[in-house]
Amino acid sequence: MQFNLTTVFIICLIGIIGYLLNKFILKPYRKRAYYQKQGASVGMTPKFNPFLGDYKLILENYQDKGKFIGHYARDLALQENKSPLYIFQIPNKDILCFRDVEYLSELNKLIPKYVDREPIDNSGFGKIGSTGGLGQSRSTKEWRNRRETLMKTIGINHASKFIPLFLDHFQHNFGSIKTNQEINFSQVANTSVFSFILSLIFGKNVLDQIGLCNYEQKDGSIKQMKLYDCMMTMSDDMTSESLQLYNVLFPELIDYNLATENRRNERNNKEIGRILNEFIDQSKETNSVYAQVIRELKNEPQQQILSDCISLLIGGHETTFMSFSSAVYCLKKYPETLKKLMQEINTIITENGKIPPEEFIKNFDHKKLDEMEYLSMFIKEVLRLHPSASRSLGYKALKTLKINDVMIPKGEIITFDVIGCLVNPEQWKDPLNFIPERFDPSSEYFKTPSDKNRHPLAYIPFTLGSRTCPGRSLAMLELKVAIVYFLLKFEYQINEADLQNPDMTFSIYSPFELHMKITEVKCR
Numbered sequence: 001m002q003f004n005l006t007t008v009f010i011i012c013l014i015g016i017i018g019y020l021l022n023k024f025i026l027k028p029y030r031k032r033a034y035y036q037k038q039g040a041s042v043g044m045t046p047k048f049n050p051f052l053g054d055y056k057l058i059l060e061n062y063q064d065k066g067k068f069i070g071h072y073a074r075d076l077a078l079q080e081n082k083s084p085l086y087i088f089q090i091p092n093k094d095i096l097c098f099r100d101v102e103y104l105s106e107l108n109k110l111i112p113k114y115v116d117r118e119p120i121d122n123s124g125f126g127k128i129g130s131t132g133g134l135g136q137s138r139s140t141k142e143w144r145n146r147r148e149t150l151m152k153t154i155g156i157n158h159a160s161k162f163i164p165l166f167l168d169h170f171q172h173n174f175g176s177i178k179t180n181q182e183i184n185f186s187q188v189a190n191t192s193v194f195s196f197i198l199s200l201i202f203g204k205n206v207l208d209q210i211g212l213c214n215y216e217q218k219d220g221s222i223k224q225m226k227l228y229d230c231m232m233t234m235s236d237d238m239t240s241e242s243l244q245l246y247n248v249l250f251p252e253l254i255d256y257n258l259a260t261e262n263r264r265n266e267r268n269n270k271e272i273g274r275i276l277n278e279f280i281d282q283s284k285e286t287n288s289v290y291a292q293v294i295r296e297l298k299n300e301p302q303q304q305i306l307s308d309c310i311s312l313l314i315g316g317h318e319t320t321f322m323s324f325s326s327a328v329y330c331l332k333k334y335p336e337t338l339k340k341l342m343q344e345i346n347t348i349i350t351e352n353g354k355i356p357p358e359e360f361i362k363n364f365d366h367k368k369l370d371e372m373e374y375l376s377m378f379i380k381e382v383l384r385l386h387p388s389a390s391r392s393l394g395y396k397a398l399k400t401l402k403i404n405d406v407m408i409p410k411g412e413i414i415t416f417d418v419i420g421c422l423v424n425p426e427q428w429k430d431p432l433n434f435i436p437e438r439f440d441p442s443s444e445y446f447k448t449p450s451d452k453n454r455h456p457l458a459y460i461p462f463t464l465g466s467r468t469c470p471g472r473s474l475a476m477l478e479l480k481v482a483i484v485y486f487l488l489k490f491e492y493q494i495n496e497a498d499l500q501n502p503d504m505t506f507s508i509y510s511p512f513e514l515h516m517k518i519t520e521v522k523c524r
């Protein structure tokens with residue numbers, strides 16, 4: 001018996017050691033060797049760090065310099081020795097990132113038949129619904145049908161009908177700010193965008209009608225919270241959890257909720273789902289996105305539509321308020337840009353003093369936004385230099401593929417290196433300089449450094465193809481309205497140290513918040 005137990009123990013130990021060696025050392029090295037053999041088209045960090053892979057650099061940067069994952073991708077993209085693809089090696093999950101337009105173009109032709117959506121990790125709000133939502137599902141016929149219906153309801157061609165609702169939420173959160181008040185802009189923008197998108201999806205005043213969540217705190221005690229606070233706390237929790245070393249080393253802990261913290265996140269996720277379901281069951285709302293989709297897609301299960309709506313909520317929240325923060329930040333960092341934009345607002349919006357700002361805000365004429373060419377270029381440049389999503393969601397190679405000169409094995413996880421494309425020095429002149437005019441065909445910056453027209457895939461803040469962001473039109477409109485609203489209403493200051501910080505940027509996983517002083521409230 002004694003002997004048997006010892007043998008079993010030794011066999012198990014050898015098994016575990018073998019598993020760990022394979023996972024952390026053999027597999028990643030094999031992957032590197034595979035791509036190294038294929039020549040210079042696939043880049044990788046010069047030295048592989050056993051156990052942590054490229055995550056070591058990210059963690060160091062995150063902790064020591066206040067940098068975050070997006071910076072890592074940007075730094076990589078700016079390296080001199082550029083390759084069109086690179087592998088980003090994190091324990092158990094190597095990801096092949098595309099950053100060259102020709103390769104992207106080839107990849108795009110293979111989506112969705114041979115390359116399709118694969119969630120990179122299983123964490124997050126996507127689990128609130130019982131099934132994967134819009135952003136996590138494979139591109140089936142049913143998915144296409146659901147996506148088209150949802151896009152119709154978020155107003156792909158006439159999103160302007162949501163402007164009054166949007167302004168209501170902005171006025172509610174920004175309206176009471178006073179002259180000389182110091183504000184955490186990120187927080188106010190976050191609340192405004194979240195409450196807008198939640199109302200758009202589930203109905204006006206949803207936040208007042210929804211019940212309290214029983215949120216499980218880190219010490220195990222339950223705190224009753226409003227849905228908004230619950231989701232925000234959870235989002236912060238999940239960001240910090242995903243950077244915890246144990247989750248980095250063993251992503252299975254997140255996938256299968258094996259660590260205590262992940263189990264707690266899962267329980268809180270379910271609680272948010274319970275509150276939303278409860279609300280939907282008793283809601284009489286008929287105009288919300290959810291209600292419209294339920295009416296149109298009678299054969300789809302209610303829980304699938306709820307999951308899809310949550311995809312919209314998650315996809316349309318952080319990305320948009322972070323981009324708004326970047327825009328407001330850039331205006332102070334680049335005063336010439338602010339001057340030009342104010343001139344355009346004076347000429348087109350307030351017609352050189354003829355229309356008082358408060359009157360314009362009350363009767364917002366969205367057609368005037370279409371005339372604001374500089375505003376459009378400004379937002380495009382903000383999304384180029386500060387993309388709120390530094391890379392796409394995950395895709396998977398469904399069979400072995402050849403993309404140009406690179407063989408990609410079946411099962412490989414693939415993403416678009418959004419930030420890498422947006423600062424690609426072959427496509428953009430002075431890629432790190434903020435120049436809105438680069439979107440003006442008459443500007444010298446409109447062309448590539450070799451004086452050619454830019455490739456259509458050079459500009460991909462929302463990515464491209466059949467899985468491109470379904471909220472892009474809504475997002476562009478929201479940003480235009482939000483910026484005009486903010487500039488008509490406030491004068492503000494951002495402290496010099498923040499303006500001079502070259503790493504300050506606002507995007508998913510960014511550790512920064514935008515603080516400012518409101519120096520004048522120009523209208524109520």
Ligand code: HEM
Nearest residue numbers: 135311312315316319320323389392393462463469471475
């Ligand atoms: C400035 C704002 C936004 C940016 C920069 C942005 C960017 C992106 C990016 C890069 C993706 C990944 C696409 C891919 O994997 O190829 C994405 C997907 C998605 N976005 Fe957005 N987004 C924004 C706003 C919105 C809004 C307002 C909504 C909804 C109302 C939204 C909903 C979604 C959804 C549902 C997906 C998943 C699409 C799919 O897999 O089919 N996004 N977005």
